[in-house]
Amino acid sequence: xxxxxxxxxxxxxxxxxxxxxxxxxxxxxxxxxxxxxxxxxxxxxxxxxxxxxxxxxxxxxxxxxxxxxxxxxxxxxxxxxxxxxx
Numbered sequence: 429x430x431x432x433x434x435x436x437x438x439x440x441x442x443x444x445x446x447x448x449x450x451x452x453x454x455x456x457x458x459x460x461x462x463x464x465x466x467x468x469x470x471x472x473x474x475x476x477x478x479x480x481x482x483x484x485x486x487x488x489x490x491x492x493x494x495x496x497x498x499x500x501x502x503x504x505x506x507x508x509x510x511x512x513x514x
Contacts, residue, residue: 437511441467444500444507453500458492461514465489471503 434452435444466484473481477497
């Protein structure tokens, strides 16, 4: 089955598999503000438009404003995020 997203999602937990192709981690923006909390992941990075990628350490949260372009850069193993929408 083909899904339109490079992750699986259950409730507020989003999981990117270790084998997700890098080319599927595309620039995008969201319609709602959200707080993203890193639950598990090693070496993954988050990038806002016109900024350098930044590490995503476990336990750290960051805010993504609606309408702001951003993307992920693949790390080692899976990435598990908690998404809290405003």
